[in-house]
Each structure stands twice: as structure tokens, then as C-alpha cells.
Amino acid sequence: MDVYFDNSASTRVSEKAIEIMLKTMREDYANTSAKHIKGVDAEKYVKDAADIIAKTLKVKKSEIIFTSGGTESNNLAIIGTAMARKRYGNHIIISGIEHPAVYRPAEFLMEQGFEVTILPVNAEGAVDLEVLKSSLRDDTVLVSVMYVNNEIGAIEPVDEISRIIKAKNKDILFHVDAIQAYTKFKITPKTQGIDMLSASGHKFHGPKGVGFLYIDSSVKINPIIFGGGHQRGMRSGTLNTTGIAGMGVAAKEAYDDFEKKIKNIVDLKYYLMDNLEKIEGAVLNTKRGENFAPQIISVSFEDIRAEVLLHALEDRGIYVSSGSACSSNHPGISGTLKAIGLREDLLDSTIRISLSELNNREEADYFLKNLVELLPLLRKFVRK
Template sequence: MEIYLDNSATTGTFPKVREMMVRTMAEDFGNPSSMHRKGVDAERYVRHAKEQIAKSLKAEEKEIFFTSGGTESNNLAILGTAAANQRAGKHLITTSIEHPSVSETMRYLKEQGFSVTYLPVDSLGRVSAGDLENAMTPETILVSVMAVNNEIGTREPIEELGPLIKAKNPNCLFHVDAVQGFGKYVFRPKAAKIDLLSVSAHKIHGPKGVGFLYVRDGVKIRPIVFGGEQQKGLRSGTENVPGIAGLGTAVEEIYRDHEARIDRLYACKERLVQGLLQLPDVTVNGPSGRDGAPHVVSASFGGVRSEVLLHALEEKGIYVSAGSACASNHPGLSSTLVAIGLPKRLLESTLRFSMSIFTTEEEIDQTLLALRELLLFLRRFTRK
């Protein structure tokens, strides 16, 4: 039996997503910019996806812009608003545990003359509203904070931070990387004072290579991709109709029977956490229970290197991660684990287990059984 517990890296697609994508590739394959019937038919899929996404956010269709995924959405949000608003100030704020698509973009802007403040987090990965308030100045034009950390599942206090930002500086924009949070939580950008929100399809059982950026109507933002003026000129390029149609379907499906699905997901998470804590020299990182996201569990295994344990599990058909998939080709210590103060001996002994709404309790039990056997075996060779 294969057990896939790397859903924060990517998810399998819903059957309805696959059906929709096949239809738009095999039958309704027109270019949505074409004026003939095939083009009009393709454009309907794009428009319908906007309707599905806008409904999930209680937003307007004109506020939804399609991208190639979370990385592009984050880049467009940060680079686009920095370029459009730099006359008002060149100060940006983010956190010390952001995804590379945010942290690397901030690093680039710092090289271009912007100043960037990196907010610290506590031992659970949470940012402090007080630290944010103290960091803000009249020159602050953008604050970017992730909704859910991709490595340890920390849920940041987004609903608290948005109103604080606007009270401190009404012109400062608030960007939320919701790639790991969308589909697990319900987002209402207007109520939470969020100006820009990034989402990726393949984290919610949609296709890879497509996502969207919510841009509140009235926000000043410049494009970073230029061409045929599609999507009101903000994101040029022929729309990926199969991907967009699949994304819209995934959004609709992920919020179907949502509360019951999330309850089951939390039950699996709790089963995994309690089982891990019964194993010798195992530490669970990040917030516990419903204080954290329902799908991510980070655990450190004393005396065993993460890559060794990862591949040992793989041999048993169990797939997990040693950290963020987006940083897997760049070996090094996790900035998130360093930021929360994880002891040095555990920094290279940590695995991420990430579940989906399709994960079963039987799969959790099988994983725990495999871990118990493997730890006993591997520690014979690693401990002196």
C-alpha cells in the first residue's frame, strides 16, 4: 500500500478536475482571445473559474488574476506593488519564516534600494502583532505575511494583522501568501483587510502550473510580465484554459462539505501527533491541535538524519518530506526551524508529514508502525 504524506508539496487531482481539463484540451481547446465560437467557448471557462473563485472569497470577479502558480502570484504581488507605490515609501515588512518565493523576492528588492524588516517569530512560529506595529513607519508600503507556514503548519493571526496595518497606515498594502492555507480555512479578504492574496492550484487537488492572485479593486500594481495585454494588462499571455478550468473546479470541490472534511483531517493529525510522541526521542514542532493547520505535522527524530529516515520510509511505500519542496534542491538548514529555535542536533533530523482530505487513519497507523521499526533499526548505526 502506498501512503502519500507529502501533500504540502503537491496533491493528487480531484476526478472532476481531470475530467474538466481533458474536455478543455480535447474539445474546447480554443484561444480565449479569439473572436470565433471556439474562442468564445474557451473564454467561458475562464470566466466561470473567476466566478467560482470570487464566490469562495466573497470578492468580485474583476479582482481575480490567473498566474502560473504561487511563486508567480507572490512575485507579482510584491514586485508589482513595490514598483507602483515606491514614491510613497520604500519600506517593506515580512517575517523570518516566509516561503522562498517571498523571501527571495524581498532580498531582490533590498538589492534595488528598498529596506526590508524581517519580523521574528516565537517558538511556535507565530509573528507578534506588537512587533509588526512597532516596525511600521510612514514609509511602509507593503506588509507580506503567510497565512500558514509550509513547514510547521503555524497559522499566523491574519485577521488581527490586517486591521492593525490599516489603523497604523491606511495606505500600506497587506499581502497574504495563502498557498498553504487556502482550502483549509475560509478567507474573506475584504473583512480581513487583505489587499492581495496568493493561491496555487496544485495544493488543493488542482493542476500544477496555475494559480491566482486576488488584487483588491483600487490597489496600485504594475505588471511584471508584458505582452498581449490579457487580464487587463496585469498578466499578459494566452490564458492556460485547461489549468484555469481545473483550478476553478478544484476551488469549488475543496470547499464542498468543508467543515466535516477539516474535522476528519484534524482527527488524523491528532492521531499522528499522539503516536509520534509515544516514540523515543521524538519532538513535534509547531502549534498543537487546532492552534495549527489541520494538515501539517513537523517532527524531529533524535539520532537519525532526516534524509536517511525519509528514504527508509520510501522503501516501505511511505512518502514524506524533509522540508519545503521548493527548497529541496538547495541543501541547507531550514530558516523556519532556525527561527523557532529548534536545537541544533535536531535541525537535520526533521521530517514533515502533510495530509490531505483523502488521508485515512489506517495510513497514519501504518506510518507510525513503520517509524517505530525503522527508528529502532537506524539508531543502532547512528548512535555511539
């Protein structure tokens, strides 16, 4: 049996998404910028996807910019805002548990002379709102905080963060990395005070290499990719019609029967957590309740290196992660686990289990059975 519990890294592409993608490659393959009818036919896929995504967020389809994925969306939002607003200020705020796709652009801006404040989080990974209040300045131009942390599943208090920002200065822009949140929550940027929002197709059963950035129509930011002026000059480059079409279909599917799908994921998550708590030496870093996302479980195992456990599970057809897949090729201890104050001896002993609507109880039981068998065997080889 193969058990894929690494859905926060990437998901299986849905059959309907694959079908429409094949159609764009076999039949409607023209450039969307072409003036002939084949170009118009190809462009319809893009318009349809923008319409679908806009409806899920209750925004205008003209406010959706298609990108190559979450990393580009975050870069466009952060660097584009900083460059457009540098005459108003050079101060940016991010949280201490951001994905590298936010942290690295912020680091780049520091090299360009911007100041960056990094907000601390509590033991559950939530931003300290009092520190946020005291960190906002007259020269602050952007606050960027993720909706859901990709390692432990902590949900940030996005609505409260927005209220605090706008109370200080309505012109401070608020960007939300929703890459682990879009399709797991009903997000309405207009009512939640979100100026920009990033998402990535392969996190919700769409293809890799495509994502989007919502930018409120009142917000003006600078492009960071220049060329033929596609997408109103905000993101030049021939549109990835195939990827965009697949992502649009996947987004629609994700929000069909939404409550039922999320309930099934949460039920499976709690079933796993209930059983993980019974295992000697297991420490759950993800908690129950509304402060954590439905799909992510972070768990540490005393006296076991995460990488060793990961490969032992892999040998039995079980796939989990030892952290963010985007940083897994760069050895080092997770900044998120450090930020929440996890015991030092557990920092290198933590795995992430991430679920999707495709997972089931039988897979969970197979995972738990093998985990219980493997842990005592692996602990025999730990050097004291």
C-alpha cells in the same frame, strides 16, 4: 501499500478536475482571446473558474488574476506593489519564516534600493505583533506575511496584523501568501483586511502550473509580465485554460462539505500526533489547537538524519518531506526551524507529514508501524 503524506508539496488531481481539463484539450482548445465562437467557448471556462474562486473568497471575479502558480502570484504582489508605490516609500516588511517565493522577491527589491524588515516569530512560529507595530514607518508600502507556514503549519494572526497595519496607515498594502491556507480555511479578504492573496492549484487537488492572485479593486500595482495585455494588462500571456478550468473545479470541490473534510483531516492529524508523542526521541514542532493548520505535522527525531529517514520510509512506500519541497533541492538547514528556536541537534532531524482528505486511518497505522520499526535500526548507524 503506498502512503502519500506529502500533500503540502503537491496533491493528487481530482477526477472531476481531470475530466474538465481533458474536455478543454479535446474539444474546447481554442485561444480565449480568439474572436470566433470556439474562443468564446474556451473563455467560458476561465470566467466560470473566476466566478467559483471569487465566491469562495466573497470577492468580485474581476479581482482574480490567474497566474502560473504561487511563486508568480507572490512575485506579482510584492514586486508589483513595490514598483507601483516607490514614490510613496521604499520600506517593506516580511516575516522571518516566509517561503522563498516571498523572501527572494524581497531580496531582489533590496538590490533595487528598497529596505526590508524581517519580523521575528515566537516558538510556535507566530509573528511578534509588538515588533510589527514598532517596525511600521511612514515610508512602509507593503507588509507580506504568510497565512500558514508551509513547514510547521503555524497560523499567523492575519486579522490582527491587518488591524495594526491599517491603524498605522490605511494605504500600507497587506499581502498574504495563502498557498497552504486556501481551501483549509474560509478566508474572506474584505472582512480580514487583506489587499492581496496568493494561491496555487496543485495544493488543493488542482493541476500544477496554475494559481491566482486576488487583488482588491482599490489596489493599483504594476504588472511584471508584459505582452498582449491579457487580464486587463495585469498579467500578459495566453491563458492556461486547461489549468484554470481544473483549478476552478478543484476549488469548488474543496469547499463542498468543507467542515466535514477539515474535521476528518484534523482527526487524522491528532491521531498521528498522539502516537508520535509515544515514540522515544520524537519532538513535535506542531502543536494542537487553533494556532496550527489542520494538515501539517512537523516532527523531529533525535539521532536520526531527516534525509536518511525519508528514504527509509520511501523504501516501504511511504512518502513524507524533510521540509519545503520547493527548497529540498538546495541543501541547508530550514530557516523556519531556526526561527522558532528548535534545538540545534534537531535541525537536520525533522520531517513534515502533510495530509489531505484522501488519507485515512489505515495509512496512518501503516506509517506508524514502519516508523517504529525503522527508528531503532537507523539509530544503530548514527556516529556518536
